[in-house]
Amino acid sequence: MDDKSMLMIPGPTPVPERALLALAKHPIGHRSGEFSKMFAEVTDNLKWLHQTQNDVLILTASGTGAMEAGIINFLSRGDRVLVGCNGKFGDRWAEVAEAYGLSVEKITAEWGKPLDPEAFRDKLQADKDKQIKAVIVTHSETSTGVLNDLETINRHVKAHGEALIMVDAVTSLGACSVPIDEWELDVVGSGSQKGYMIPPGLAFVSVSAKAWEAYKTADLPRYYLDLEPYRKSAGKQTTPFTPPVNSFFALQATLKMMREEGLQNIFDRHERQKNATRAGIRGLNLPLLGADDCASPAITAVAPADVEAEAVRSQVKKRFDIALAGGQEHLKGKIFRIGHLGFVSDRDILCVLGAIEASLSAIGYSNFTPGAGVAAAAKVLNQ
């Protein structure tokens, strides 16, 4: 049966009908009054979602573009930066920083484990002459389903006083609280195909006053991702370059939906679905990759021992047309990942667990009581 596919990957995420219909509208000019009106509304709602009064700039890029912009606008060649690396995305920010000639020090943890805030504290405390200019942390490490303890790491950054805190919030923003003003986060990047519930194409970066101060002396080369023109244009309710205007229509629609649902309800929903997913997987006697106390609200990684992860994934796709994500790098073939980010309902969680159970049976894994996965998830969802 066609046209019944279901995305349970951590991006692109499912798109609600209101946003799909908005995408189908005739484009409008990005220098028109109509666009400016929409831009103003969208920016207001983005600040609400980001819990900030800082600038939230909108780029035509994927999430990586937002992070690259964050890294290259506020730093200078040779600057020392600490990068948290416990998965694919942390490693990527180290690569970006290295590509621009920054002096990168990685703080690593095993994939599937959270970053140790003490390791950041030790480096920051030892830096008496304030050479560390930025600390770059991936909040929700999508490659492993681990949520890093940003709050504690950031507290150590604040104690240092000089370093900027730059955050990849691509799969935490819109899934759990990222209180930018309360925590004084300087640079926070995210992308439209994740918690925003619209297709790929837009990226967002919030910038603090402290970061703008650093901008004045930062000397890395930049043009398309130079954030000053974005700030200047935002003051005139537009973008410096032609944006995907239809994505703006869709974003306008989904931000409205988010405001209707309310921030706390959105976070609670992600928490509940995360817990239900984990309970369901446990009900099937499949091991989870990360521990409960550092589980990402957006994605659950499963590391099956007695059955091939890729066999489960391909069966779920072939038989039920549900897309799950595989593992990356050395976790390829070792794990599969269930995305529960954005436009995901409780029904979707029961559905994907039921499909996983049926697929496990089909490929000969029977180390569970029939129905135990869905039953365990339903119990959590009913609480």
Ligand SMILES: *Cc1c(COP(=O)(O)O)cnc(C)c1O
């Ligand atoms: C998806 C994602 C990104 C951005 O990836 P793009 O492909 O550039 O959009 C960055 N960080 C994390 C943690 C992600 O999940």
